[in-house]
Amino acid sequence: MILSPMELKGKKVLVVGFANTGKAVTRFLLNQGAMVTVTDQRQPEESSEDITSLKKKGISFVFGDHPQEIFTGSDLIVLSPGVNPNLTSISQARKQGIPIISEIELASWFINTPIIGITGTNGKTTTTTLLSEILRASGFSVFTGGNIGNPMINFINDNVKADFLVIEVSSFQLEATEKFSPHIAILLNLTEDHLDRYPDFAAYCAAKYRIFRNQTQNDFAILNYDDKFCRAIIPSLSAQVLPFSRKAILTEGVFTDGKLLYFQKKEGLTHSYLLSKVKLFGPHNQENILAAVGAAELCGCIPERTQEVLENFLGLHHRIEFVQEINGISFYNDSKATNIDALFKSLHSFSGNIILIAGGREKGGDYSVLKEEIKKRVKLLIAIGETQEKFFNLFSRITPIVFAPDLEEAVKIAMQNGKKGDTVLLSPGCASFDMFKNYEDRGEKFIQAVRQLRPSHKNHKEHFSSLRRQNEPASH
Numbered sequence: 058m059i060l061s062p063m064e065l066k067g068k069k070v071l072v073v074g075f076a077n078t079g080k081a082v083t084r085f086l087l088n089q090g091a092m093v094t095v096t097d098q099r100q101p102e103e104s105s106e107d108i109t110s111l112k113k114k115g116i117s118f119v120f121g122d123h124p125q126e127i128f129t130g131s132d133l134i135v136l137s138p139g140v141n142p143n144l145t146s147i148s149q150a151r152k153q154g155i156p157i158i159s160e161i162e163l164a165s166w167f168i169n170t171p172i173i174g175i176t177g178t179n180g181k182t183t184t185t186t187l188l189s190e191i192l193r194a195s196g197f198s199v200f201t202g203g204n205i206g207n208p209m210i211n212f213i214n215d216n217v218k219a220d221f222l223v224i225e226v227s228s229f230q231l232e233a234t235e236k237f238s239p240h241i242a243i244l245l246n247l248t249e250d251h252l253d254r255y256p257d258f259a260a261y262c263a264a265k266y267r268i269f270r271n272q273t274q275n276d277f278a279i280l281n282y283d284d285k286f287c288r289a290i291i292p293s294l295s296a297q298v299l300p301f302s303r304k305a306i307l308t309e310g311v312f313t314d315g316k317l318l319y320f321q322k323k324e325g326l327t328h329s330y331l332l333s334k335v336k337l338f339g340p341h342n343q344e345n346i347l348a349a350v351g352a353a354e355l356c357g358c359i360p361e362r363t364q365e366v367l368e369n370f371l372g373l374h375h376r377i378e379f380v381q382e383i384n385g386i387s388f389y390n391d392s393k394a395t396n397i398d399a400l401f402k403s404l405h406s407f408s409g410n411i412i413l414i415a416g417g418r419e420k421g422g423d424y425s426v427l428k429e430e431i432k433k434r435v436k437l438l439i440a441i442g443e444t445q446e447k448f449f450n451l452f453s454r455i456t457p458i459v460f461a462p463d464l465e466e467a468v469k470i471a472m473q474n475g476k477k478g479d480t481v482l483l484s485p486g487c488a489s490f491d492m493f494k495n496y497e498d499r500g501e502k503f504i505q506a507v508r509q510l511r512p513s514h515k516n517h518k519e520h521f522s523s524l525r526r527q528n529e530p531a532s533h
Contacts, residue, residue: 066090071127073097073147074137075118078160080107081208082135085163087114088214094131096123098156111377129153135163138204138229141254159233161203161226164210166236170200170219173352176226176268177245177281179399180345181205183337183373184245185225188349191366192221195358199223204230221356228264229254238271241355243279243348245288246341248398252421262286272296279351281344282310301347301356303340311351318347320354328360334368339377339406341399375500377403377484380507385477388468388507391484392500397422399485410479411435412471414464417442417487424451424486431456437474439467443491457495460478463492464499468506477491 068091075097086093093113094117101108101120108118119127126132134157136142142157146261151157165172175185182205189201200217202209202222212222222242223250224239228251231237247262255261269278272295281287282300291298301311309323318330330350333336337346346367353363373393378389391403400415401499404427413435424447432455440448445460461467464483471481493499 065133067092068132069094069130070133070135071096071131072135072137073123074140075099075101076137076139077206078137078208078210080515081135081210081214082160082163083111083116084129084214085210086135087111087116087282092118093117094127096127098123108166121212124150129155131155133158135160136233138227142232156235157233158235159230159237161209161224161230162234162237164208164213165234165238167213168209168222170212170415171224171240172238173241173243173356174203174221174226174268175238175243175245175348176228176231176265177243178248178250178396179402180245180341180348181225181227183342183376184243184345185223186373187366187370188352189223190261190370191349191353191358191363192356194225194366195353195356197221197356197358203227209279215236216461226268228261231267232264234267234270236271237267238273238276239268240275241277241279241352242268242272243280243352244268244287244290245344245348246281246284246398248396249422250396250398250420254382254418266290269294269296277352277355279311279348279355281348282307283344287427299351301351303343303347311347311354312331313343318350320350328354330360330364330367332367335370337370337372338367339402341406342372342377377406378500380504381510383472383507384475384512385511386472386475386479386481388471388481389483390500390503390507391482392483392489392496392503394486395488395496396420397424397426397486400484401427401430403482403484404434407434407480407482409434409436412437412439412475412479412481413487414439414441414461414467414471414481414483415487416440416444416448417485417489417499418491419444419447427486428452432474436479437471439470441467441492442485442487444487464502465506465509468503468510472510 070086070091072079072095075095096119123146125146128146185205189199194200197220200212200219200222205225276296278294278296279299282302283304311320319329375392378390380390394400394403411434426451435456438456438458439461441461489496489499
């Protein structure tokens with residue numbers, strides 16, 4: 058249902074959270090004539106031009122707390138992605154029947170342009186960016202937004218004209234959707250993540266599945282056929298299903314034989330793409346490419362232009378990003394690997410001789426699934442952050458492990474113990490908030506530490522033995 062501005066005019070709307078998304082939503086609601094209150098548990102910066110300007114326009118602000126009365130006294134509540142929907146104030150408002158929605162839900166009410174929604178545990182940003190570039194290469198105008206950093210509602214705020222919206226969608230954003238319905242919905246994969254927020258993996262999957270909830274037979278669902286949790290939802294879908302697979306030859310869908318990528322429809326339409334010149338590497342990126350090509354084909358992209366983009370796309374910052382080679386040792390920044398599956402796939406992208414820097418704040422999940430990959434590929438694990446003790450208990454019997462107090466020291470240890478042909482890989486498998494502002498901050502500090510290194514001629518074996526004595530816990 059597309060609302061008219063009159064349906065928000067004069068309504069009491071509460072915006073919960075005043076970061077990037079909350080600010081964009083507030084701007085939108087103000088333009089629609091709503092009576093807006095903003096609440097955020099964090100205190101604002103001492104002199105915020107945004108807040109000063111908005112107060113002059115009639116916006117009310119409540120910082121440092123979420124008073125119950127502003128929730129239950131609202132006609133509509135819009136949650137920012139980082140806000141837990143089960144907070145007491147929100148739960149009470151929900152019991153009273155007050156609509157509680159996310160920013161993408163609100164934006165979708167006012168948008169008629171086709172939406173391509175991309176979700177999954179890992180690969181969302183890469184796939185969103187790659188697909189956007191493919192579409193543009195074929196002459197389409199594209200708005201790229203969502204969880205990638207540009208709120209979807211800015212499509213309206215900035216009066217953007219486009220052929221497609223390509224939107225990265227998180228589980229947090231999908232939780233509070235009711236009518237949101239992408240014309241093309243992509244589910245890349247499902248593995249354990251955010252179990253510090255969800256009661257169990259099934260609840261996390263249920264949030265992701267909401268991307269398909271309102272699709273019809275005129276829409277498309279693109280799913281990873283190799284992932285049993287993605288495959289499980291297929292029988293219940295109303296949309297036309299286009300599976301993609303890295304392992305199976307499909308009668309209809311997108312698949313690969315390792316050399317070529319094929320898009321195939323039942324009616325006989327087949328296009329193929331050469332993979333040998335593609336610069337993205339790793340099995341996870343091959344899945345991202347399959348999904349992006351499937352969506353591009355459905356949108357009518359020109360295969361030759363798609364091939365050009367595939368060959369020139371270098372990947373994204375902080376995602377298995379090559380930083381530098383020193384003394385024949387290659388350094389890679391994969392700070393975006395904030396969960397167990399992302400770390401697993403990162404390890405699987407290299408043949409071995411990995412010096413792994415990992416650790417941080419847990420998000421839930423079973424780290425023991427990494428044992429085989431670590432045993433096979435990791436020659437030294439340098440543990441950082443809050444999970445040091447956990448990593449020692451899990452992995453010290455299968456690979457040497459040392460502790461580093463910070464990332465700079467971890468990089469120095471890696472350099473001192475590396476030799477020609479080794480790969481130093483920052484792939485934490487954890488959130489960053491125990492030591493850093495965010496994963497970007499963690500990645501930038503890693504890059505900075507690497508670039509401060511100087512070629513070394515130390516005997517790595519001798520130094521490693523001393524590190525073991527210095528860094529191992531006294532008793533376990």
